[in-house]
Amino acid sequence: MFEPLPAFIRLRRIQRNLTQDRLARLAGVSRQQLAMLEEGKNVSLAFLLKVAKALEVTELPVAGLSLRAAPVDLVRTVHAADVVARLRQSAQQWATAAGELEEVSASLDALIDAARAAGVSGRDIVRAAQHLESLPASEAHAAGEALRSAARSEPVAPAARSKPVAAAAARRQRR
Amino acid sequence: MSDDRVNNLTDLERWLRGTRAEAERVLADLLDLPGPDLQRELSRRPELRAGAIQLLLPLLAEGRAIQPQRVCELTAVLVAGTLGPVPSALAPAAVSLHGKAWTEHAAALSALGRYTEAFEAIDAALELFRREPQVPSQIADAEVVQAEILHALGRRTEALRTIRRATPVLLQHGEAQRYAEARMAESWMLWDAGNRAAATEVLKTVSDEAEVRGDRMLLAHMSNKIGVVELRRGNIGSAVNFFDTALNTFTEAELTRETAFVHRNYAEAFLARKNEVRALFEYYAMRDDLLADGDLTGAACASVEIVDLLFLLGQHSELLGFGTNLVAPFVRANMPPNALRPWTYLIERANAGELTRDDIADVRTYFQELPLRPKAVFVAEAER
Numbered sequence: 001m002f003e004p005l006p007a008f009i010r011l012r013r014i015q016r017n018l019t020q021d022r023l024a025r026l027a028g029v030s031r032q033q034l035a036m037l038e039e040g041k042n043v044s045l046a047f048l049l050k051v052a053k054a055l056e057v058t059e060l061p062v063a064g065l066s067l068r069a070a071p072v073d074l075v076r077t078v079h080a081a082d083v084v085a086r087l088r089q090s091a092q093q094w095a096t097a098a099g100e101l102e103e104v105s106a107s108l109d110a111l112i113d114a115a116r117a118a119g120v121s122g123r124d125i126v127r128a129a130q131h132l133e134s135l136p137a138s139e140a141h142a143a144g145e146a147l148r149s150a151a152r153s154e155p156v157a158p159a160a161r162s163k164p165v166a167a168a169a170a171r172r173q174r175r
Numbered sequence: 176m177s178d179d180r181v182n183n184l185t186d187l188e189r190w191l192r193g194t195r196a197e198a199e200r201v202l203a204d205l206l207d208l209p210g211p212d213l214q215r216e217l218s219r220r221p222e223l224r225a226g227a228i229q230l231l232l233p234l235l236a237e238g239r240a241i242q243p244q245r246v247c248e249l250t251a252v253l254v255a256g257t258l259g260p261v262p263s264a265l266a267p268a269a270v271s272l273h274g275k276a277w278t279e280h281a282a283a284l285s286a287l288g289r290y291t292e293a294f295e296a297i298d299a300a301l302e303l304f305r306r307e308p309q310v311p312s313q314i315a316d317a318e319v320v321q322a323e324i325l326h327a328l329g330r331r332t333e334a335l336r337t338i339r340r341a342t343p344v345l346l347q348h349g350e351a352q353r354y355a356e357a358r359m360a361e362s363w364m365l366w367d368a369g370n371r372a373a374a375t376e377v378l379k380t381v382s383d384e385a386e387v388r389g390d391r392m393l394l395a396h397m398s399n400k401i402g403v404v405e406l407r408r409g410n411i412g413s414a415v416n417f418f419d420t421a422l423n424t425f426t427e428a429e430l431t432r433e434t435a436f437v438h439r440n441y442a443e444a445f446l447a448r449k450n451e452v453r454a455l456f457e458y459y460a461m462r463d464d465l466l467a468d469g470d471l472t473g474a475a476c477a478s479v480e481i482v483d484l485l486f487l488l489g490q491h492s493e494l495l496g497f498g499t500n501l502v503a504p505f506v507r508a509n510m511p512p513n514a515l516r517p518w519t520y521l522i523e524r525a526n527a528g529e530l531t532r533d534d535i536a537d538v539r540t541y542f543q544e545l546p547l548r549p550k551a552v553f554v555a556e557a558e559r
Binding site: 121122123124125126128129130132133139140142143144145146147148149150151152 | 417
């Protein structure tokens, strides 16, 4: 519920010369809960409607709107207004989040660009070398092959991925 | 510089250019000859040998990993005879070319596992280099090959001594990539011998050297190499971080060939993560860099991977449109008609809805082998 509602309930109660205790009894709710409503704390929709009915109001300020309706429609109206209010609040939160996301994305892009520009350093090579040294024996052979592969000046033409050259030649022979 | 020296350099340039121009004219015909006929032709016209070596050396080094047998056959022919009539003042240059051919021959034999013959070949290269004063980095290159052969022959102490003699020379001559490769080879030799602490110490030392010297290029090459190690070990995130560093430095230095290699490594990393779409972008970048570098067949190899990934991703509409996207750059770059036919073959197959990965594999094989067979006919098409 929103800020004007507690003041509105309190004002209507005083206008009708009712104490919190008396209104609570008329509405069939506890005085503590009524006090909570007037203090602006969250209460249930059913509770609010009980109080509104006891105060004989057909108008409630909800979500910045002054809702007027016949008592029979007030429940549905207030409920719809409540849903709209919550969705509006969510939308505001999303809008804020979207703004933050945009801001963070921009700074992340800048950070990535800076990181790429800075690149790895000699220290990263040293770290990679240290990691190689600490590999378990089971991975030593593969690491050795990786070192050997990197030592070679590799050709531009990549090795065939889909099939070996020899297989292509054999197929041609079969044709 | 003395007048004699200037004259010698001018003569050298003229000789190298002259022999190269003639060889360039006939190289496609020469490469279509079977080994014995090529040998006979070069014996008949020994003046072509120097030019052929100049033209073939870069192709041989790259082709070795994929076609070691072919490289071995060609280098055997190149080293089999003399370089023809060479003015005495140009003898060191002739020896240099011959020595490089012997080095490549040794490396090809080594790639084939024929280590005893490889050792004799590298010995011949070093013997030639000792005969005439040479650029020290060439000798160092030969010594790196020699060290790897010695290691394979089980002569590990000699291997380490040899490679440790070679690496400072490479560093001194600013050969960052070859230095990084040689130190990685040293590290692998130690690792293979079971000395893991010493192996990783080599890597740490190189990175310290790069930092102390402020040598960003060496750091970039080492980062690329360590990235490959991480990639092979399945540490994809770490690999990509290392590739980022390499790519930044190579891009700043406008080294399009090096950036192409890094894009290829990225592509492999993304494929390992099953991210074919990102891999596709990397292959496009690789192709563009190789086109900028003037390497048409390398760019064609990257394009084959693009076609393969488009096919795997079910992007058939893009495949049908790849006439403009993929072939046009090669047409603009004046790729020879024989090398354009595989593309039209793929387009025809795609248009007919009959394109298969076998077709793509045929085209891949064709382009992988093309540099050492410039007039090669596209076999899949020829058989239809």
